[in-house]
Amino acid sequence: MERGLWLERRAVATYRTSQIARIAGVHVNTVRLYEQWGFIPTAERESNGYRVFTDVHVCQIKxxxxALEIEVLQAGMRELLAQLHTSHAADPPTRRKGGNRPHPRHPSS
Structure with missing residues (x-):
């Protein structure tokens, strides 16, 4: 066998739904939904039916x-910008009584 072509085998850490949810910082139902929606691959199941997740699943959930937080922020920004645009369009700037006269403290050049 050539040097550097083999990978060291090590035990893969496995987690149940509640454990992976705690590690990833989400609710257990979120883990199930991400799996159902196809955001993460379907987890293997033990003989008792419990899902078995790995460190790869943890990274994918995070x-x-x-990605979803970025999308929410972007959607919020789009909504805010739309509100600002609407409020400014409905409320055009008003002019002072004096028209375009320069301010007394700021002589025009």
Missing amino acids: LVRA
């Missing part, structure tokens, strides 16, 4: 969470 990545999905971050």
Whole structure:
């Protein structure tokens, strides 16, 4: 066998739904929904029916969470900008009584 072509085998950490939810910082139902929606791959199941997740699932859940948070922020910004645009369009700037006269303290050049 050539040097550097083999990978060290090590035990893979496994987690149940409640454990992975705690580690990833989400609710257990969120883990199930992400799996149902296809955001994370379907977890293996033990003979008793419990889902078995790995560290890969933890990373994927955190990545999905971050992506969704970015989308929520972007949607919020779009809504805020639309509100600002609407409020400014409905409320055009008003002129002072003096028209375009310069301010007494700021002589025009």
